Structure formats: C-alpha cells, structure tokens
Amino acid sequence: MDEPVSEQWGTPEGQAMLQLLWDPPPPPTRGPKQRLTLDQVVVGAMEVATELGVDELSMRKVAQHLGVGAMSLYTYVPGKDELFELMIDRAYADRALPDRALPWRAQVEFHAHEAWRMYQEHRWLIRSNLWRMPLGPHVLDAQEDLYRAVLLTGLPETTVVRVAGLVESHVFGAARAAVTDTSVASRTGMTTDDYWESRAGFWGTYFSTERFPTMTRIWERGGFDDDCPEQAWEFGLALLLDGVERLVQAGGAAARS
Amino acid sequence: MDEPVSEQWGTPEGQAMLQLLWDPPPPPTRGPKQRLTLDQVVVGAMEVATELGVDELSMRKVAQHLGVGAMSLYTYVPGKDELFELMIDRAYADRALPDRALPWRAQVEFHAHEAWRMYQEHRWLIRSNLWRMPLGPHVLDAQEDLYRAVLLTGLPETTVVRVAGLVESHVFGAARAAVTDTSVASRTGMTTDDYWESRAGFWGTYFSTERFPTMTRIWERGGFDDDCPEQAWEFGLALLLDGVERLVQAGGAAARS
C-alpha cells in the first residue's frame, strides 16, 4: 500500500490500471471459466474493509471471504494498490447526481450530502491514506458534475476549481471527525459520556486549567457538547456557500472584465 | 499501525502513553546508561519518515538510522503506534503562536500559516492515516491558542469550536493537495508539464469531452493551471474568514440573547 494511487500513468502498469478502471477486459475464451468476476472481487474487498476495517484488509482475507485461494486474486487484479483504487472508484459509483433544474447552491449541497453519505457508508474511505483520487470513471463523473454545478455560479474557472476543492475538503474533514466518534463509540461499545468518563484520568492528571484556560471555558459552557455532527458540518457548508454567494454577487460586474 | 491513536485512555496502555507524552520518566539509576534519549528516538523516526516516506517507516529502519538494534527501541517506546503519536506531538512543538495584540483574524491566519508550514515540513503528517490528534501537550497548546484566537470574535462557544475545526480542515485539505503535487513532481523527477504529458495516454484513450464537458471547458480556459498552491489555499481561507466576519457582525446583537 505504498502508493495507493499509481503515479505513472504512462508506464505499462499505469495503462493496465486505467484499462481495469475504464474498460475491464472480457474473460478470455481459452482456459477454464473464471470462478469470480472483477466486480465480485472489488465488492468482496469492500465488504472486508467495512467489516474488519481498512487496516485489517489483506489479500488473504479478501480471498478467504470470497472462497478462493489468496493468489487467485492476482488473476483479476495486478496487486493490492490497484484493487484499492478499484474500491474507491466503486464507492463513487453509488453517488446520485443533483437535479439540474435546482439553483446552483442546492446542487452543490446535494453533492456535499452525497459525499457525506458515501463516507458514512464506506468508512474505510476516510482511513485510507489516500492522497489523490484515482482517475476512475465514477470518480470523474462525480467531479465533473460538481464542477458543472459550481460553474453555474458564473464565477471564473480558477475560482470554480478552488470552490469545488473547498467543498470536498470540508466534507472530508467533517466526515473524518464524525466517523472517528461513532467508530470509537461502536467499537468500544461505550456511549460518548462513557468515553469521556474513561479519559477522566487524563483530565485529572495532566490537563491544567491554567495552561488551557480557553478549552476549560469552552468545556464549562458546553461548547464541546456538539449535539449532532450533522448540524456541525452543515453549519460549515452553509458558511462556506454564503461566502461563495457573496463572491457571486460581488463579482457580477467584475467577472465581466 | 491499526490504531494510530489509542482509543482507551483508561487502560494501562493509555496511561503509559499519556505519561510518555506529558511526563517522560527519567532514566532509572540502575542498569547501564541509555545510549539514546526518547527525544532522539522520536526525532530519528521523524527523519526517517521525511526521508523515506511514511509508508517506509519501520522500527527496523529507525533503529538502523539511530545505530541501535531494532528491539532496543522498545526500551524507549511501547510500540510503533505510540512512537507515531510522539512524532505527531513533536511536530506540533515547533509551531509558533500569534501575537495576541493582533486582531482575531490575523491571529487565526497566523495559525493557519503555521499549520501549513508544519504540513510542508513534515509531509508524513498528511499521509498518516491519522484520525484523531493525540492528547499531547504540544497538540493541545496549538489547539488552545487557536480556540483562544477564535474566541476573540465573541461568537458563542459552539460556533468557536466549529470555526476552529473548519480552519483546521481546510488547511489539512489544501496541504494534502499541495503535498501530493510536489511529492509526485520531486519523486519522479519530472516537471508538472512532464507529468501531464505522461498522462496523455489517459486523456487520449479514455477521457471523453462529451462525457466531461465541464472539465474540458475548465481545462481549455486554464482553470486547472493553478499558478501557486499558496494562492489557492489562501483564497479558501479568506473566503472562510469572510464568512466568520459576517457572522460576527450579524451576531453582534443576536449574541446577547
């Protein structure tokens, strides 16, 4: 898992990966029939990842989950990194696209919600030390449509790209925080209160109210008791899109230059 | 590296981790002198991570880098996860804090710039599949001061927490994108142009201008030729803080309620 995303599309490996993403070759005529399909392998890997966590994802476990030998997977996929790229693209495949009749803001919000839902459903996406999306068809479909929606603002192209990145970044960050909380809660089987309770040792032993007066104050006033993570991230999205809206209004004249 | 951040602070391991972060025990009097210090181990690990990349970070390599046996590291550190938490906290140690005489916006911008600088200097921070900051002293110092700066706005505590998270998220996302680009460029030894050149096979073979009209349009108008990543992320930060400023102005009366 050194390079979850191939860096060299020009190389033969890169070409193979692209072909796998865009144009999976039909099973050859000669030889025994394949016992699995590429899709089954990818979906099986996603199931293992959701069930066991991305850290426990291994070729051997995926193979076992699918009822084949470990090395048989390499008939379908060049390696683990490539399988992971296929998993990511597959996760994007389920994303719905907004109604194009809606105003741009509603469309962007729809995209953000879909991304949020995707991260919730496939928590391993968050934990993946992924640093560049694979150039897969479904990933690009989502990107394309987000750009299309943002472009409806009429903002200059450079700004559109930046705004789209901003939205993606925000959803990712919020999802990371939320998934963390729920994951900790579910894995340890403790409520959020219990969780903080278990940290009591820290607060008592090392946390100094003199060294951290602001945090203490925020804590005392309940600033950390965030009711619902949904509200928190939608607040951020709203703030962000308000800014974009202002940009649109302000640039209405300037954009012409 | 299953759980980069211990989930159970109540457990003995959690306590040991906290003690390591906050109150590293002095070397015992009995027995042979330690050949290293905890700090040397942590810094050595950071050097290995920056040099070889976080994926290549291993206990054996850190030990070799420090000129000791692999298992000797376990005298200083309970395990790799704990070492990694110490690395993170150590990275935060170098962050400067803003001048408190400055207006809140300048202070928050200073924080964002320091975070950006930190991510640039320690690129492994980006690639770490880190999902919760360790409760280390330096991490908390930075958090505390950011909260303090945001609290100067006079916004309600819940909003302060959200805004701080928004800023952190944005810098992280922008740093991730920037580090990706420069890292690809430096590792493969190709310029950005060469990089895109090498992908020509993709654009020619699979990219369809009919399927991706918006991306094509943005590309043609140079929307993706982002001159400088610094400008891009500062644009986002400005947009974000503009929103906060509006919130402050609007809430000037409402905050009293």
Added chain:
DNA sequence: AGATAACGCAGTACGCCGTACGGAATGCGG
C-alpha cells in the same frame, strides 16, 4: 476426435513487517 496452446487456480516460498522472549552485558545501591 485428438492434440495443443492459453489460461485459471493455488501451494510454496521470499523478504519484509511488528514485536514477544530470553540471555548477555552493564553499572548503581546495599
């Protein structure tokens, strides 16, 4: 129909990884 070539499948093995264990060397407290 039989031979052949292409191909799927899986067992074994290699070199990594994190780290548990135990023994040798070391230097302070009694």
Added chain:
DNA sequence: CCGCATTCCGTACGGCGTACTGCGTTATCT
C-alpha cells in the same frame, strides 16, 4: 564487592504482499 535492576539485541513467530511454478481445464486448430 555482590546482587540485581535495567539496557541492549539476537532469535523467532505470525502475518503481510506477491513472484514463481505446477497442475488441471477448456476453446481452438488440424
């Protein structure tokens, strides 16, 4: 000076990704 706590490290175990190889299967060719 002795005893023992402690450091250091060689060995080893289980798990990982995957290269290689041999075997069995099956569509095509003669």
